[in-house]
Amino acid sequence: MSRIVDEPYFTYSAYSALISGIQVKCPKCHGAGIVTADRDNARFRCLSCGHQETCDRTVYRYDVHNQCKDCGRYYRVDIEEEAGQHFSVLRVSCPYCGAAMSGEVHRTAQAFSYMAEIKDGKEPWFGLELWFLSSFQGKPVWALNREHLAYLIAYLSADLREKPPGYPKKNQADHLPTFMKTAKNRERIVKLLKKMQEG
Ligand SMILES: [Zn+2]
Ligand SMILES: [Zn+2]
Structure with missing residues (x-):
């Protein structure tokens, strides 16, 4: 029996790019790149071809x-x-x-624009497609980066899910769309996520 204590609500949001970075596809070479942000700017940097972009936030x-x-x-x-x-x-x-x-x-x-959400599998600042992106029955299934992907796999494959202590209202899993949490889909979603993890 596996059990997981969920993370606080804002642990994995586009806003968390400020800290850990969002992994995206480079618009030039389609290799893996990273979007990070500080107080003033959002930055894209390709890890394969070195292409860079900056955008004023x-x-x-x-x-x-x-x-x-x-x-x-x-x-x-x-x-x-x-x-x-x-x-x-x-x-x-x-x-x-x-x-x-x-x-x-x-x-x-x-x-400063902090209001930022992932839309249609794209990050909010440059509109670049997420690296970890797939679809399940026409709906996007995505992760911001490796840590987020690992969280999703652990959360969805656990038998027992607990709310984190001290965060009574909302937790990270409240971000997840219902189709991902539904018992009948969970196993297939986890398989999909694991495939992304290998790729
Ligand atoms: Zn590139
Ligand atoms: Zn006048």
Whole structure:
């Protein structure tokens, strides 16, 4: 009889890339690469060809603020479309009187993007496909890295699953979609995960 004590909820999230790295496919050579992140940037580094990418994790707000030449009021217009954010000067309309005039586009650092989820088997910062990715009945089955893969195998093949002490609300397994936890699928999912582990 095998038993496992589950991990806390945020142990394996895209956010955990800050610490352990997410293993992904290199867009250039399709070899294995790693995505890591620190406070300011997310980084991709290919372990086979050396290809690298960096992406700024800061979220910026773009706006034109000005004093209206017509009505004299101060206004701020947020530039939400990405296309407009590349210009240094944009023509906008005063929200009070509608007079159109050119104004300088200001960029303000607003926050770091921590909100990051794995979508369609891709990591959130560069959109690179996960290295450990397979599918079961049309649904993606994936792991962020080797440790996460080992956790999934251990968790799903245990006969007895316990919540970690001190984390009463949610634990790591709450991330798992139901189809993975269903008793009738579990054995086949574990087989699939073990195959990924060998590859
Ligand atoms: Zn590469
Ligand atoms: Zn005006």
